[in-house]
Amino acid sequence: MSNRKLKIAFVRRGYSPSGGAESYLKRLGQGVVDLGHEVQLIANDDWPLNEWSFGSVARVKAKSAIGFANELEKLRPQIRCDVLMSLERVWRCDVYRAGDGVHQAWLNRRRKFEMPLQRFVRGINRKHQDILQLEEALLAKGGAGRVIANSEMVKKEIVDLYRYPATEIAIVHNGVPLDRFCFDPELREKSRNDLKLKPDEIALLFAGSGWERKGLRFAIEAFELCRDRKLRLLVAGRGDARGYKPKRFFTEEPVRFLGEVTDLRPVYAAADIFILPSIYDPASNACLEALASGLPVITTRDNGFSEIIENGVYGSIVDLANNVSALRDAIQFWSDESRRKSARSTIIARASQFDISKNVEQTLVILLQGAKR
Numbered sequence: 001m002s003n004r005k006l007k008i009a010f011v012r013r014g015y016s017p018s019g020g021a022e023s024y025l026k027r028l029g030q031g032v033v034d035l036g037h038e039v040q041l042i043a044n045d046d047w048p049l050n051e052w053s054f055g056s057v058a059r060v061k062a063k064s065a066i067g068f069a070n071e072l073e074k075l076r077p078q079i080r081c082d083v084l085m086s087l088e089r090v091w092r093c094d095v096y097r098a099g100d101g102v103h104q105a106w107l108n109r110r111r112k113f114e115m116p117l118q119r120f121v122r123g124i125n126r127k128h129q130d131i132l133q134l135e136e137a138l139l140a141k142g143g144a145g146r147v148i149a150n151s152e153m154v155k156k157e158i159v160d161l162y163r164y165p166a167t168e169i170a171i172v173h174n175g176v177p178l179d180r181f182c183f184d185p186e187l188r189e190k191s192r193n194d195l196k197l198k199p200d201e202i203a204l205l206f207a208g209s210g211w212e213r214k215g216l217r218f219a220i221e222a223f224e225l226c227r228d229r230k231l232r233l234l235v236a237g238r239g240d241a242r243g244y245k246p247k248r249f250f251t252e253e254p255v256r257f258l259g260e261v262t263d264l265r266p267v268y269a270a271a272d273i274f275i276l277p278s279i280y281d282p283a284s285n286a287c288l289e290a291l292a293s294g295l296p297v298i299t300t301r302d303n304g305f306s307e308i309i310e311n312g313v314y315g316s317i318v319d320l321a322n323n324v325s326a327l328r329d330a331i332q333f334w335s336d337e338s339r340r341k342s343a344r345s346t347i348i349a350r351a352s353q354f355d356i357s358k359n360v361e362q363t364l365v366i367l368l369q370g371a372k373r
Helices: 018-036 065-078 103-112 116-123 126-139 152-162 183-193 216-226 265-270 285-292 304-310 324-335 337-354 356-371
Strands: 007-011 038-043 056-059 081-084 092-096 144-149 169-170 201-205 230-234 254-259 274-277 297-300 315-318
Touching: 007 018, 007 103, 007 356, 018 285, 018 356, 065 126, 081 169, 081 356, 092 126, 092 356, 103 126, 126 144, 126 152, 144 152, 144 356, 152 216, 152 304, 183 265, 201 216, 201 265, 216 230, 216 254, 216 274, 216 324, 274 285, 274 324, 285 297, 285 337, 297 304, 297 324, 315 324, 324 337, 337 356
Parallel strands: 007 038, 007 081, 038 056, 081 092, 092 144, 144 169, 201 230, 201 274, 230 254, 274 297, 297 315
Antiparallel strands: none
């Protein structure tokens, strides 16, 4: 890698305390600064100042996608940087990280699960139109100098839907700090006590916001099909639980909604199995964190994360989110305690290949190339 020190401007519009993109950006920012580079963040007022300690923050007032992009364009002459990397759909940037995936691809998948009226209403929704306009500007009209995708799935979607040159798309897989996400027996015991989980209960964990996209209703349906009174489903993330209550009557609380959890490590430690039956997910960061914590991961082929695991070895891969019988079978497969224990070292070894330091190194190579343009 070049010894050149960069001034990097990162762009991320909003902020969620439990957001995977925000967690990733903070890890990337820390890694880049540790290597001697300078960074600044361009965000709106939602991003708390105490959540970005790596450099300066430039505020953009607009909160809508199109308003933010317009205001960023006006701000560009004042931004002193060697390379501008956006994790947000904007009009143009040196490097665009498509960590949120391809919006058109998500809408295409979503239609398969919607009624005709829902599809019509979504089609005329201005928010979606604005996002698609920005996506087209970046990927079809040359707004992005280089693109980083976090899975082969996303790269293929960008090429197929927008004819963006495949040679200008680099795949950089997500990374997690492995010193923070690991199997910890002491933390497990404490966390299970805190969550009041009995020793013989099997904790199935779903974590993420955007419950429709991440397939929470399918996770609940599969959980109910198991008919296992020792099984408990923990749901961590922002959402309205009223529409996701299990239908079958249980004498005990079978599904527990934990709300938005800013530090998921204790919840991973308490869990036995992780499930995310996504309708669409570019490459779930939560799945990688769960894997690093020693959990088998049940997900779908529409989650780019599935590319890095082998079915039946590190977890289970289901073809479609709404195949609840296949999800049930996967839950029952991993409900075997001896199977989970024997697979744990293999699972952790796989996760060890995705430390955040590797992601930072690969991303910096692309940023250096972007700075030369």
